[in-house]
Amino acid sequence: MTGVSGAAGRAAARGLLGRLSETRPLTPEWEAAFHGVPRHAFLPDTVWLGDELTPCDRAREPETWLRAAYADAPVVTQVNDGEEPGPEGERWPSSSASAPGVVFRMLDMLGLEGGERVVEVGTGTGWNTGLLAHRLGSSLVTSVEVDEGLAARARGALASVGVEPRGVTGDGSVVVTDGVDRLLATCAVRRVPERWLSAVAPGGVVLTPWESPWLCFGLLRLTVRGDGSADGRFHPHAAFMLMRGQRTDLRIFRDVVRDGHVPEESATRLAPWNVTGEHWAARFAVGLQLPDVWCVWQHDPGVPGVRSRLWVATTDATSWAAVDDAGAAAGPAGSAFTVWEHGSRRLWREVESAHRWWREAGGPGPGDFGMTVTPDGRHTAWLGRPGRRVPRAA
Template sequence: MNDEELRTRLVERLTGSGHLLTEPWREAVSAVPRHEFLRGGFFREVDGSTPTAWTPVMPDDPRWPAACYDDVSLVTQVAGTVVPGDVRGEILRAPTSSSTMPGLVVRMLEDLQVDAGHRVLEIGTGTGYSTALMCHRLGDDAVTSVEVDEDVSTRARAALGHCGFAPDLIVGDGLAGYKDGAPYDRVIATCGLLTVPRELIEQTRPGGTMLVTLCGWLYSSELARLTVHEDGTASGRFLGGQISFMLARPHLPPPLGLLPDLDEGDERPAAFGADVLDDWNTRFVAQLAAPRAQYVTLTREGRAEHLFLDVGTGAWAVLREHDGRWTVRQDGPSRIWDAVEAHVARWRGAGAPPLEEFEITLTSEQPTITWPGR
């Protein structure tokens, strides 16, 4: 199957899944060859590896052409600098850049509600595939894309040029936007954000739209569409779908460091256990109460312990389960699990409304997020 046939199959798949809705974006996906943005290869997860190991898949691999058009995200960099061509065999490092699954790319472009004549700022160029789709739809002069990693940006520039596109590509901190090109009609971030930088709001024209993925260090995240107002505030709602992106590098959590003595602090019965976080919506609500808490599972004396630790303040909570009952022990300047229980209880008391009904207001970088009945 040649690349044109693979693109046609991808369009059919994304249309059938409900991600690709309008003809202009169908034309873009039909026209832009995703494989050109993966010429450097990608990493494939090694089945059954714990911790996760990655092995490179290069263009000379017979699996490469079709895989470029699968509706999956493909890791293109690990450990901040390592690309597939650097590795022989396997590597045990965390992913730091990827080509987002096409279904999510086009879903976000549809949700951005972009139209001819709009100027777009993209935060996170990555491979450049989504940048190319926007260039096809809007024209090169209408697209500005910012990438923090110079090497990633250089590879994207080469791929875009090979496909005949020449948008304004900036190497820098995307969280600062690019004021020289402002104001923008649309801003889209292809990375997870803890907060929404004021610079991005200020660089969006009043009435313009921002599409961002809001998350925390419990790693529950949601796509939000926000409208910027004349007074410099912004508001909107979540769009649903359990969207997940790598966090923007400045928003990554700090190292856990030396763990606290988990036998200190005050212990009490817990209203519910750490297993409630298995539900995505509950985890997101819990995260609103403790956005800077990190969650790790430990094993001590043959028993699982669920630790929530705010490195910045030193507050922590550890939950343990025995015979179906949960206890929590907490210490530090605040009580993390008290806050989580209270927040989840209020949400459940309001009927546990879905995240799409939550309202988001931005008067500063930190969003205020509420739900009906709160």
């Protein structure tokens, strides 16, 4: 398992290295780690591919498995937290090997020069851990994993390539090493745990994927200050699974909308797809302003004249809104869309306010925003520079 066997495997590894070099050439140190810690050694014999999460077994489909191992794409390595699918047979991804291009970009963002003490939150397959241990030495790397099965498998994979970083099984939001220079998370957070800031020495870096309930997108790179606070900018083009302790399992018709609800009807000229879909910049800005609001599309809702409906709700399931898309019947640009709202908050009005602020600010992208986090856990988003606060929409 410690090397790529056969001509096909060696060619696959060379191909991946070539693709990575076309967009972001690896430094000599990371290229050495790429060869010394081969990605295939960290993937389980069964991975899940495509939107349908189709199982791919290494023994039965070796060529497909190898292509997945050396594609510059994420690979799902666990479904359903390692449990068997329920009665309906639904699979959902619970752990993955991140796309190599994103992995090496994040490692670069740590700004390592050698000698830094690093804690990683989210061991997963162990590949990131192995790359760090190869670069810095095993004694300087600690990795924390909440899932005992994943942690055990990662230990075996790391031993197979000759590195032995410290592994800890537990909740990465609280179980981390003190006095480290870098903290790297491989799971997204909606709030930066206070423990992370106290664990990192002043001048050190916290790098974590970011998620709001509205959009999972981006990386947040924070520098820890002498007073225990931290601030830094967001960086685009990354999406990770949410830290298990911050998950919310919400469904519109199971948890939010009730038969007895009598919504208030109104209209909007803000097209619902302007804050969803491929509108990444608008979605990111809405998520920063409405950190407790999420949305989901319902296609063919069974309502005459309505092609699809955007549902919006609070994470405490106390307020909701729905915006109807009538498709071809919606009329020309600027036509109104029907809005239904229930609860103490008028959520679509809040979305309109958030979108209006973003538009009047010039339509900034994720990289234009930053965040300040204080030792007591207060999060303040800002645009351009600390002090120019992003408002909470209302």
